[in-house]
Amino acid sequence: MAPERTQGVVLAPALVTGAAAETIHNAALAWRDGRVVYAGPAPRLPADLDGPAEVVLRVEGAVLPGFVDCHTHLPFFGWRADEFEARLAGRTYRDLQGGGGGIYRSSRLFAEASDDEVLAFCRPLAAEMLAHGTTALELKTGYGLSVEAELRQARLARRLASELPQAASVTLLACHAVPEGMERAAWVEEVCRELIPAAAAEGLADAVDVYVEDIAFSVEDLLRVAGAACEHGLAVRCHADQLGGSGAAEAAVRAGARSADHLNHASAEGVAALGAAAGTTAAVVLPTSTLFLGAAPPPVGDLLAAGAEVGIATDFNPGTSPCLSMPEVVATACALYRMPVAAALAGATRVPARVLGLDGDVGTLEPGRRADFVVLDSADPAMVAYRPGHNPVAEVWIAGARAHPDGSARAHPDG
Ligand code: NIG
Ligand code: FE
Numbered sequence: 270m271a272p273e274r275t276q277g278v279v280l281a282p283a284l285v286t287g288a289a290a291e292t293i294h295n296a297a298l299a300w301r302d303g304r305v306v307y308a309g310p311a312p313r314l315p316a317d318l319d320g321p322a323e324v325v326l327r328v329e330g331a332v333l334p335g336f337v338d339c340h341t342h343l344p345f346f347g348w349r350a351d352e353f354e355a356r357l358a359g360r361t362y363r364d365l366q367g368g369g370g371g372i373y374r375s376s377r378l379f380a381e382a383s384d385d386e387v388l389a390f391c392r393p394l395a396a397e398m399l400a401h402g403t404t405a406l407e408l409k410t411g412y413g414l415s416v417e418a419e420l421r422q423a424r425l426a427r428r429l430a431s432e433l434p435q436a437a438s439v440t441l442l443a444c445h446a447v448p449e450g451m452e453r454a455a456w457v458e459e460v461c462r463e464l465i466p467a468a469a470a471e472g473l474a475d476a477v478d479v480y481v482e483d484i485a486f487s488v489e490d491l492l493r494v495a496g497a498a499c500e501h502g503l504a505v506r507c508h509a510d511q512l513g514g515s516g517a518a519e520a521a522v523r524a525g526a527r528s529a530d531h532l533n534h535a536s537a538e539g540v541a542a543l544g545a546a547a548g549t550t551a552a553v554v555l556p557t558s559t560l561f562l563g564a565a566p567p568p569v570g571d572l573l574a575a576g577a578e579v580g581i582a583t584d585f586n587p588g589t590s591p592c593l594s595m596p597e598v599v600a601t602a603c604a605l606y607r608m609p610v611a612a613a614l615a616g617a618t619r620v621p622a623r624v625l626g627l628d629g630d631v632g633t634l635e636p637g638r639r640a641d642f643v644v645l646d647s648a649d650p651a652m653v654a655y656r657p658g659h660n661p662v663a664e665v666w667i668a669g670a671r672a673h674p675d676g677s678a679r680a681h682p683d684g
Pocket of ligand 1: 342371372375480508511558584586587588589590
């Protein structure tokens, strides 16, 4: 839904622009036609911007760029809480998947649901993300697992995106699991020869993703799919070194991927490769997935020391991360990975905007970017990382219009 034309100014005790590292105190953020025209100290707000703005708002909480969730598995249909209980009782993720559960189960649930049922399931989840400050997000396929069903999931993703106030980018994760009864190599060929060209021709996807794992796809498969994606103008992403190490992080760098995600078992070579690839391939960590699986943490300290760009995302999905809150994943990243708060906030805004190819538009509050911001219920930005389980987001604005948790965005008439 297109937000209305607005101009406005918000005056705040603290502003994190994401363009500079420091928090600006006693700050002003001004926008025109939904785009930022000024973000800096309030006393230096140009006089012509201080004029009869449609919105002049004084807030008591810190203002931050809206969160960008660059790794989600929406749209999906249905939950798998019983698998969580089975894992708590000793079953493993690999073992459940091998028995036809896991991704295969979500694929069956998706196949059995009508388009309307899938959308009715996903809309409130996207609205809940909005209420937690997510103003841009990724939508992925990967529960289709046939050419037709993957195209259906991508069309549903585009349809959902067209209804949301958030910016959204769609990723084809056809190489998520080998379709039952099919050879892995045959599926990779079908994905490269049929699915990617068809999805690109219909404008259904912005990127492709490959799950590189012993229960899924190989490094060679990633390079093959990346080649096909490149021919059709699609970006590349990679689920890398999640359950075990397979050299996927280095391979993602070789493939020119925008990101290597998970990285729980990334090798020293993978860390070094991601350090050297900063600006091209980001390291995206998924803290609630680590927590929910009881997995080994990724080498976040080493990645930061190597100079890698580290993004943080929810990995929102019914199997390994049923958490859709960016504040929660920021809090988990800080506590579990000992990530500095400033790095975690950049990892939830600026870095993921680039991963989604939306960095000209979102992720920082600087002139020219969309005025997508959150107002916290505290003047201290660090509170995002400090109170897990609490939603610190008091207000969400998209393109200079107040966005409501019910999923709508409109100009803000009444303060
Ligand atoms: O990112 N590991 C592969 N894919 C997802 C899980 C998907 C599922 O279990 O449904 C992940 O963790
Ligand atoms: Fe994932």
